[in-house]
Amino acid sequence: MPKLTYRQIEAFRAVMISGTTRGAADILYVSQPAVSRLLTDFEETIGVKMFERHRRRLVPTPEARFFYEEVERAFVSLEKLSRAAEELREFHLGSLRIASMPAVSLEFLPALTDQFCRLHPGVSVTLQVRSTQQVADLVASQHFDLGVISGIELNDPSIEASVLADSRLVCVLPSGHRLADQKDIRPRDLEGEIFVSLGSEQSIRHKIDSVFEHENVSRQLMIETQLGFGACAFVLAGSGVSLVDPITAWHYQRLGLIVKRFEPRIPYRYSLILPKQRGQSGLTKSFLELLNSSLIKLEKETGGLFERQ
Structure with a gap:
């Protein structure tokens, strides 16, 4: 048995909405014969009569009305998925989970996270404050998108580490x-x-x-x-x-x-850690750009007491 195509279902839905093949053609931006052909193929594929022809109008059968309810539910779900995709493209949907040592969690990261949330409304953010080793464990488990730690040596193959700042006490x-x-x-x-x-x-x-x-x-x-x-x-x-x-x-x-x-x-290093087996999301990249800008700004504000290199 041949399968229904998405275009056939679109034509059926357009006819149900407009009541005519001409109206459906306007909705789909195609010719009226193209709609008639799609509708014929649709009825032949499912093997059920969907419309009674009365003059220039198409009157849906009870079977058509039942099937239309299912189609509408599917199209509503598709529209939701489309909106969700758009939100993802605009970074207005999703979540960012950050684990951090206490040193940068008192004010620096909360202020940075507030700035991030204002740029990306609708995105949920978690900031978990733990010891450096606990932060490393959270990121290694891939439960968190990124971590900020003091520059200790890490030998975990599931973690990718990079230097944020080589500063001093x-x-x-x-x-x-x-x-x-x-x-x-x-x-x-x-x-x-x-x-x-x-x-x-x-x-x-x-x-x-x-x-x-x-x-x-x-x-x-x-x-x-x-x-x-x-x-x-x-x-x-x-x-x-x-x-x-x-x-x-x-x-x-x-x-x-x-x-x-x-x-x-006396050197003091701040390091960034990421899960090694997972690519960076758009939200993670956006946050890291803000983080880098904030560190540059902090170096200026402190008159060099905080050093990036």
Whole structure:
């Protein structure tokens, strides 16, 4: 048995709507004989009489009315799919799932995500804040479209990593600190200061400690916290000084914290990770363009305290 063609069904639907082959021809932008031929082929293919001919009009049979209801349901679904395709083309439909370490999730990424949502209304966004290793696991599982982490070494073949910024740690001081007018801070300047340390299980903690040990500088290691914004909160409250990543410091600088360049340079890398076995969606590419622009802007706003290279 020959199969119905989409064009035959279109002709049937157009006749049902207009009541005549001439009207159907106008709807489909074809000739009247072409509609008549399609309609004849349609009835022969399904083997059921669909219309009674009364003068110049075609009167649908009960079978035609039943079949038309099914056709309309199908066309409504097609129209929905067409609208969905258009929304996808315009980036107004879909979702973006981001996993990130805390350092960039306090203000930087939420502000960037807000900008993204205004550019792409209708797109749903998830921002999951986790430790760097947990972010890597989420992206490796392909449950998330991208991740932002500190620059640790990753040996997972399912993850593609790239450098967002090769920056450096900065020194944060409370308002009114004796070193507030000093351009750069060196280990010797912090002799005897109460120092807010990051967690001992973090590799960056050991890099910081080794710099002070090399200079034989003694600090009062009385406070320890896991996260950079926790250290900044302690310093803002006047509980000591610390070294943290520049994006976290940038947020607290606007709350009153004093941020200074620290020498010697202690590197701090921000990295982007993506699922390796999956191509980037249009939404992901759009977000990454915004991310790159925001990092360029941040470098200017911080006067070079945040470095991209």
